[in-house]
Amino acid sequence: MTDCDFLVVGHGIAGATLAYVLRQRGHQVLVYDPGQANSASNVAAGLMNPVAGKRFALTWRAADLLPFAAAFYRELEQRYQQPFFTETPILKLFASLEEQNAVLARSADRPWGDFLAGLATADPGLAGVNGPFGGAWLRHGGHVAVRELLAALAADGTRDGWLRHEAFDWTRLVLDPAAVTYAGQVRARHVICCEGAAAVRNPYFGWLPLTPNQGEVLDVTCAGLSAAQVLNRGAYVVPLGAGRFRVGATYRWPPFADGPTAVGREELAARLVVLTDLPFAVVEQRAGVRPAVRDRKPLLGPHPTLPVLSFCGGYGSKGVMLAPRLATLLADNLEGRAEIWPDVSLQRYNALRPTGVI
């Protein structure tokens, strides 16, 4: 029998950050993940963008989450001596004069204005970029090489034996108030579900209002296109170096195809054409499934009636910015040092849980 403090199911960005924080604090952690090349985390463009949508709203808790995430990824860079986080200006191009005016009106607001590095009220004149209405230069954002980061962490897990490359079978879990046992092989104090969108089928957490949302990204080469910033208008264009860019993303609710589609490719190519007149070539196309939540807030913390189980996920399209802070909050909670924030707690959906059932 293997004994551990925490058994983490899933090694996407949610599970990997949580396992890292718990291990750093000296806990015995065991992680299960068969390794899924097209998990949302492995497909993600890795963008951390403080401003979202057509209304240019600051994303939820951006002023807290973004600097926290940046410091967290920097720490991992030090540890692995590998670059993961690229802090890059994000140019949100305006689609109209109305959008330009909306941002001008907001620019003095706090904390919104803290993310604004400058405003271009005319075409910023970047190589290959169409920006007739100008745009907002955002700071403190950037992008994370999520796949590489997870691979570095997983290599440690394989070497040190805390990562098992297998699917976790929830029907083999036996719950006791003090501990849980799994498949007669592992005993843990606590089990945390970090399964991403697959949690919709979880026997203990399937009642949560999680909906899979399929997304696609294209990697393109585009010679001559300005690569000193992330571009954002309709699509985002993340510079990857050597004339390569990641263009994303599409959003599809069920039912959706399993894997990349011709429709997704055309949609992203059409959006890129709005941003640049330069020719480009698609070199890779990938699809993954986001774990989306009805109120667009994450799902974190203990099961309402089974205190040996917790959930960590529902990160939608923002996993990269959310994961470090929420992993830390959940670790604090598991150590009895913090309450889960009410707006992310599973308790807010307690009414959805079928009574008399787990």
Ligand SMILES: Cc1cc2nc3c(=O)[nH]c(=O)nc-3n(C[C@H](O)[C@H](O)[C@H](O)COP(=O)(O)OP(=O)(O)OC[C@H]3O[C@@H](n4cnc5c(N)ncnc54)[C@H](O)[C@@H]3O)c2cc1C
């Ligand atoms: C096309 C696309 C682009 C995106 N771009 C961005 C972006 O630019 N910025 C951003 O912040 N977010 C982005 N996202 C969203 C981001 O990917 C998600 O928010 C995040 O990856 C979710 O992380 P997760 O760990 O919860 O889930 P996942 O990444 O899906 O990981 C879940 C893991 O659990 C494992 N698992 C599931 N069931 C079991 C089981 N029974 N046993 C063992 N293991 C199991 C899976 O193998 C998987 O590795 C994008 C998503 C997509 C699809």
